[in-house]
Amino acid sequence: xxxxxxxxxxxxxxxxxxxxxxxxxxxxxxxxxxYKTKLSYIVMGAGSFLNHQxxxxxxxxxxxxxxxxxxxxxxxxxxxxxxxxxxxKQGEVFDEATGLYMVQRGDNSMLLLLFGVVAVVxxxxxxxxxxxxxxxxxxxxxxxxxxxxxxxxxxxxQALLNERFHITILTLPAILTTLFTVLPLLFMILxxxxxxxxxxxxxxxxxxxxxxxxFHQVFVGNPLWVNTFRKLFVWTMIWAFFAxxxxxxxxxxxxLIINQKRVKxxxxxxxxxxxxxxxxxxxxxxxxxxxxxxxxxxxxxxxxLGVIKHYIPFLSNALIAKITVIVxxxxxxxxxxxxxxxxxxxxxxxxxxxxxxxxGASPFKQFTKITMPYMLQVTTPYLITQFVxxxxxxxxxxxxxxxxxxxxGLYQAGETDLLVTWLYKLTVSEKNYALASTIGIIIxxxxxxxxxVAYNNAKAVKEEDQFQ
Amino acid sequence: MTKPSSVKxxxxxxxxxIHAFLLVLSVAWILPVVWLVMQSFREEKGAFISYIVPKxxxxxxxxxxxxxxxxxxxxxWFLNTFIVAVFSCxxxxxxxxxxxxAFSRLRFKARKPLMNVIxxxxxxxxxMSMIAIYHILKAFGLTQTLLALVLVYSGGAAMGYYIVxxxxxxxxxxxxxxxxxxxxxxxxxxxxxxxxxxxxVVIYTxxxxxxxxxxxxxxxxxxxxxxxxxxxxxxxxxxxxxxxxIYNYFTEFCAGAVIVAIPITILFIxxxxxxxxxxxxxxxxx
Numbered sequence: 001x002x003x004x005x006x007x008x009x010x011x012x013x014x015x016x017x018x019x020x021x022x023x024x025x026x027x028x029x030x031x032x033x034x035y036k037t038k039l040s041y042i043v044m045g046a047g048s049f050l051n052h053q054x055x056x057x058x059x060x061x062x063x064x065x066x067x068x069x070x071x072x073x074x075x076x077x078x079x080x081x082x083x084x085x086x087x088x089k090q091g092e093v094f095d096e097a098t099g100l101y102m103v104q105r106g107d108n109s110m111l112l113l114l115f116g117v118v119a120v121v122x123x124x125x126x127x128x129x130x131x132x133x134x135x136x137x138x139x140x141x142x143x144x145x146x147x148x149x150x151x152x153x154x155x156x157x158q159a160l161l162n163e164r165f166h167i168t169i170l171t172l173p174a175i176l177t178t179l180f181t182v183l184p185l186l187f188m189i190l191x192x193x194x195x196x197x198x199x200x201x202x203x204x205x206x207x208x209x210x211x212x213x214x215f216h217q218v219f220v221g222n223p224l225w226v227n228t229f230r231k232l233f234v235w236t237m238i239w240a241f242f243a244x245x246x247x248x249x250x251x252x253x254x255x256l257i258i259n260q261k262r263v264k265x266x267x268x269x270x271x272x273x274x275x276x277x278x279x280x281x282x283x284x285x286x287x288x289x290x291x292x293x294x295x296x297x298x299x300x301x302x303x304x305l306g307v308i309k310h311y312i313p314f315l316s317n318a319l320i321a322k323i324t325v326i327v328x329x330x331x332x333x334x335x336x337x338x339x340x341x342x343x344x345x346x347x348x349x350x351x352x353x354x355x356x357x358x359x360g361a362s363p364f365k366q367f368t369k370i371t372m373p374y375m376l377q378v379t380t381p382y383l384i385t386q387f388v389x390x391x392x393x394x395x396x397x398x399x400x401x402x403x404x405x406x407x408x409g410l411y412q413a414g415e416t417d418l419l420v421t422w423l424y425k426l427t428v429s430e431k432n433y434a435l436a437s438t439i440g441i442i443i444x445x446x447x448x449x450x451x452x453v454a455y456n457n458a459k460a461v462k463e464e465d466q467f468q
Numbered sequence: 469m470t471k472p473s474s475v476k477x478x479x480x481x482x483x484x485x486i487h488a489f490l491l492v493l494s495v496a497w498i499l500p501v502v503w504l505v506m507q508s509f510r511e512e513k514g515a516f517i518s519y520i521v522p523k524x525x526x527x528x529x530x531x532x533x534x535x536x537x538x539x540x541x542x543x544x545w546f547l548n549t550f551i552v553a554v555f556s557c558x559x560x561x562x563x564x565x566x567x568x569x570a571f572s573r574l575r576f577k578a579r580k581p582l583m584n585v586i587x588x589x590x591x592x593x594x595x596m597s598m599i600a601i602y603h604i605l606k607a608f609g610l611t612q613t614l615l616a617l618v619l620v621y622s623g624g625a626a627m628g629y630y631i632v633x634x635x636x637x638x639x640x641x642x643x644x645x646x647x648x649x650x651x652x653x654x655x656x657x658x659x660x661x662x663x664x665x666x667x668x669v670v671i672y673t674x675x676x677x678x679x680x681x682x683x684x685x686x687x688x689x690x691x692x693x694x695x696x697x698x699x700x701x702x703x704x705x706x707x708x709x710x711x712x713x714i715y716n717y718f719t720e721f722c723a724g725a726v727i728v729a730i731p732i733t734i735l736f737i738x739x740x741x742x743x744x745x746x747x748x749x750x751x752x753x754x
Contacts (some may be wrong), residue, residue, distance in 0.1 A: 110603065111603075111607070114600070114603055114604070114607065115607075158653070161653045161654065161655035161656075162653040162654050162655065163654075165570075165574060165653070165654040165655055165658075166570045166574040166576045166579075169566040169567070169569065169570050170567065170570050172563065172566075173563045173566065173567045173625075173626030176563065176622070176623045176624070176625075176626065177586075177589075177623070177624055177626050177627060179604070180601060180604075180619065180620065180623030180624045181589055181597065181623070181624040181627065182589065183600070183604065184597035184598075184600030184601045184604060185589065185592055185596065185600070187597075187600040187603075188596050188597055188599070188600050254493070257486065257489070257490065258490070260486070262479075262482075262483055262486070263486060263487070263490070264487070269490050269494060271737060272494035272497060272498055273493075273494060273497050274736070274737055274740060275497075275498060275501055275733055275737070276497050276498070276500075276501065277736070278729075278732060278733035278735075278736035278737060279501060279504075279729045279733055280682065280683040280702070280728060280729055280732060282685050282702050282705070282706060283504070283705075283728070283729055284500060284501070284504075286706070286709060287500055287503070287504055287722075287725075288500055290515075290718075291503070293516075295516070296516055297503075297516050297517065297520070300516070300519075301519070301520065304519075331496075335497070339740060339743075339744055340744055342744075343744060392593050394595065394686075420595065423593060423595055423596065424595050424686075427595070427598070433599060436596070437596065440593050440595075443592075443593050444591050444592045444593070447591045448588070448591050451591070
């Protein structure tokens, strides 16, 4: 744990140092710069242009012109509106000049927030590129002072394929990730601090900043939300625990059984199990959910055979439904673990088993004392990702039960809903985006804490090198 | 040294027991899949029958799926999915391979921070940004288009670089260092040395990114809303099981599911080796 805290401290220190260095450099370049460098602060690209780097200089300049035009036209407006998220409500307003009621087009809080975020991101990009431009101008100046020549366009292109190849190949991924991951996430994170719910839907209504109220409501304020959150959180953890460890152990046992020398047709058995993971989940799980309905084929079959008198409420009784989803998840997950672990199991040094056999260990003892410790050590990262993945296991719950059976005690959620399916329902059917974003942030914190703590402890285990 | 016959006998019993056990288990595992295939050939109408093996067999479900396009235009959805899958597969493969190469082989100042940022971003639940992505696409006027789907499936793809990086890490560095000494650029090293040596992971990336659009039904439903002609097979088939359609279309759903599932199953089984390699390689590196 202390190791972990020092790491966080070190990272924070790095970030702070980087920020300080950034500002110090900004000033140093200006103070030490010649007229070309100083000009670059106002006319971007001047330091390149005046040193015969036409293309680079033009690129800076075009970006600056684009940025300024955008900011003058729209950007500054969106930035100003970011603090209020809209003032004018849609509706009729009395116009004093004409003495009539006029229909006013209201502000759309959501678009204001979205474009506000875009404007902020553009500002950050601008500052980075501006810094880069100044730095480059200063570098040119230093090169000339040393009697060298700044890189020509051709040399720069060559560098992009070699020393600076990372810039070439990461630019496109970075832009796309920013657009489709970073920007949406920033937008949704900010939404958690607004009151964007059913009663504040743009364009008809405005929503605005309300600080940490949503978090307060979820943890203490709103009894219904508190109750729902607590219940779903506990169930999510129970689910993640069983879904991860039952699958893990059962999968290893299955792999061990198939791995035995005496078992014939190993490949056939493995393939039989693997087919279930290969079938798309929306097919297999939907089918199973229909298969298990109260009037479904399984109940019908069991009734016909006389095994049961009344149908079993596989998916309609809260407790049985919870057990059902865990069991069905075994069906989905065991082959998965078997597939992953088969190869690793074969790597366990055989002499460990032989030695233990001489000492008179039973197969069960061998399993708990040799196989499991070895597997745990090798597959800890896999287990952690599985656990986190199960916390966010949307498909199994959504396709099997849809969160049902429904209950009145929970806000927009059913008995088997996980936090993540609740989040989905809140956005799609309830349109309570603010609460959904709040839950999303809470899920993030939960998964981040679990994986950070688990990884750090796992590293400590790894360093012992028990098996080498 | 001969073993006593009782030991032999108990060994044989154990062998029989193990194989019987495996047989029972694999039947339990395979049963729903077999059931699906049988339902797709079922002649009787209706959603469910309370017996497992159908009484009459037919291929009409498959024929109807492709000919009766009034309510559910399966051929069109199939084409949509295929187009989206091809393009998102191309973009995803390029992005993921390049990102994996950059993080595995190139050393630059932002490398560690970038990897950490991606790790943190990956911890947010994916659905959280779904609505925001919808509005961003809407701002570009792209909602209810196939292009939007391609962008959504491949836009954040670079974040899944781990498996590719894990594989590239296993290619000995001495090889590309030798090439660099001989005057290759890093660009050439990637195309002429790393890529040809990484066929398994390239195939793996191509296949997984190609399968993605066939099995997703959440993002499609958010982006396409009611534009039925732009649906993909997963979402379309999903509609067949809604309360008002299930009675008439259940067997057709099964037929459609079989058509989608068979190629995916074959692909998956044939590449399970790469799949396992990918998952464990990523894991071992932490």
